[in-house]
Amino acid sequence: MSRSSSAFWPMSPVSRRTMLRTSLAVSAAAALTGACSGGDGGGEPGDPGDLSGVEEGAMPDFQAGQQFQATQDLTFTMLFPEWPEVPFRRDWMIWEEIARRTRVSLDCTIVPLSDYVNKRSLLLNAGDAPMLIPLTYPGEETPFAPSNSILPVSDYIDLMPNLRARIQEWNLEPDIDRLRQTDGRYYVLPGLYEVPEPGFSLIYRLDVLDELGLPVPETWDDVRASLEAMKERYPDVAYPFSDMYQGNATLSFAAVTFGARAGWGLGSGAMFDQDSESFIYGPATPQYRELVDFFRGLVADGLMDPESFTQETEVAQRKFATGRSLVTSTDAATVPTFQRQLTDSLGEGNFAVAKIPTPAGPAGPLMGAGRLWHGFVLPASVRENPNFVAMLQFVDWLFYDMATKEFLIWGVEGTTYTKDSSGDRTLSEDITYMGINPSGGQDLEVEYGFGLNIFADGGTEDLIRSRLSEDEVAYQEAMLETREVVPEDPPAPLTAPEQEQATLLSTPLTDTVNTSTLEFILGRQPMSQWDAYVDRLNSNGVDQYLDLMNSAYERFQEENA
Known part of the structure; x- marks a missing residue:
């Protein structure tokens, strides 16, 4: 799935498909500064208000599963995040096909992925944002909601029949309810998954495990044992484990199994404790300490590259691809890249690699994989656009119609792919995508614009898995069969003054967590100073x-009992 900014340490661009949520604490300060105000839908939540004058180009009686086509040629502006490995092209087939099918042209403002979160905030705060703003993860909209700078999209769900159908068919009502803010509305149109899709x-x-006579590790203790065996067998490999993404992905999925949150999953630091039925500060818990101590031990014993937490992603990739490391982190899209690179460096048939199910930790075989993902927010100003209703119909068709999802993933049937009975x-013989048909000379994303993260993520189980390799499908099935999904936090929406105060508090807290976590793992700060670290958080x-957070949680529970 897709990427956003790091919640832990500064990141370099990561792989095409996946990234966990941006920390709210990272973006909240920028989002709240000078946020503009805008109109809302109407009176009570769910009231769209008077739509006269904003229905130009809209289809009458638009239904779920119906091909959307505007009644006149329209142009909608959109913010577009550009991945380094998929340079934006205005001549992509996807734009031509969207326009042909819908009579809608998309005028894209291109922003480098590395600057996307900041640019999105600046444009929304200044009131200059394009009409469509994709790649927004649930939670990232929260700082903008109290100021009315973004549209309360829940007021207009009756205009989006495909979205309503997906929510009902996939029993997503509880997930959607977690998006609601203090006014009872939600402000993001999230990506939807029929089933969870584990990522990193x-x-x-x-081949190295086989040589050592070791099974695939099932626990973090097994991981350590395998690294020890690798280090003994291959003394010329400086560090058997050299991680990518500055450790953000690994710490994120590992933390879940320790009963904590870290890396890209850190968020603002607050996490809901089911036993006490209250929010606690995760980075101050014994579980977080155990997580940090585990990775500190790997670094201290020379099993994990200390550069894992600072090196560029491409550097870590080269180390794994050339045999200078034997373990790293990955997502589905990067596995084929590793296979090609290892073939170049070691030769065909001289290696075997696999993405393994995430190891179980002290808290058990757990995973964090919800069914809501990145989607769209819309600036509040679109409510006054004469084509407002047509724009909502277009987004509903683009993001929530499953026939459209197939088109956005696979392209044009008979041109980029075929489909049997x-x-x-x-895929067509000359096209490759996500490791499928690797001999194809043209990449479906790079050359045609299909399979792009901002459109193609989510969907039915069939569509999700249709673009995965057999190995990745096996990984997904193993994860869903053997790992328990941890419950997501309940809603605790803050008012505008509360959000401002929370940002002032959480920003220095997060800075302390980030700095100290890195210092502990790298051994620059001994674990004997843990209590002093917790004291700093308290102060x-x-x-x-x-x-x-707990007041907001209790208020929401009382108001929605």
Whole structure:
């Protein structure tokens, strides 16, 4: 799935498909500064208000599953995040096909992925944002909601029949309810998954495990044992484990199994404790300490590259691809890249690699994989656009119609792929995508614009898995069969003054967590100073911050009982 900014340490661009949520604490300060105000839908939540004058180009009686086509040629502006490995092209087939099918042209403002979150905030705060703003993860809209700078999209769900159908068919009502803010509305149109799709995990050199007579690791203790065996067998490999993404992905999925949150999953630091039925500060818990101590031990014993937490992603990739490391983290899209690179460096048939199910930790075989993903926010100003209703119909068709999702993933049937009577899809001979048909000379994303993260993520189980390799499908099935999904936090929406106060408190707290976590793992700060670290968090206002969160949680529970 897709990428956003790091919640832990500064990141370099990562792989095409996946990234966990941006920390709210990272973006909240920028989002709240000078946020403009805008109109809302109407009176009570769910009231769209008077739509006269904003229905130009809209289809009458638009229905779920119906091909959207505007009644006149329209142009909608859109913010477009550009991945380094997929340079934006205005001549992509996807734009031509969207315009042909819908009479809608998209005028894209291109922003480098590395600057996307900041640019999105600046444009929304200044009131200059394009009409469509994709790649917004649930939670990233929260700082903008109290100021009315973005549209309360829940007021207009009756205009989006495909979205309503997906929510009902996939039983997503509880997930959607977690998006609601203090006014009872929600402000993001999220990506939807029929089933969870686990993302990042570790990738291992299976040929090395076989040589050592070791099974695929099932726990973090097994991971350590395998690294020890690798280091003994291959003394010339400086560090058997050299991680990508500055450790953000690994710490994120590992933390879940320790009963904590870290890396890209850190968020603002607050996490809901089911036992006490209240929010606690995760980075101050014994579980977080155990997580940090585990990775500190790997670094201290020379099993994990200390550069894992600072090196560019491409550097870590080269180390794994050339045999200078034997374990790293990955997502589905990067595995084929590793296979090609290892073939170049080691030769065909001289290696075997696999993305393994995430190891179980002290808290058990757990994974964090919800069914809501990145989607769209819309600036509040679109409510006054004469084509407002047509724009909502277009987004509904683009993001929530499953026939459209197939088109956005696979392209044009008969041109980029074929489909047989059983529903199996086959890429055209000269096209490759996500490791499928690797001999194809043209990449479906790079050359045609299909399969792009901002459109193609989510959908039915069939569509999700249709673009995965057999190995990745096996990984997904193993994860869903053997790992328990941890519950997501309940809603605790803050008012505008509360959000401002929470940002003032959480920003220095997060800075302390980030700095100290890195210092502990790298051994620059001994674990004997853990209590002093917790004291610093307390002196920086942890209790006040948690009081805000718990008050908001209790208020929401009372108002929605």
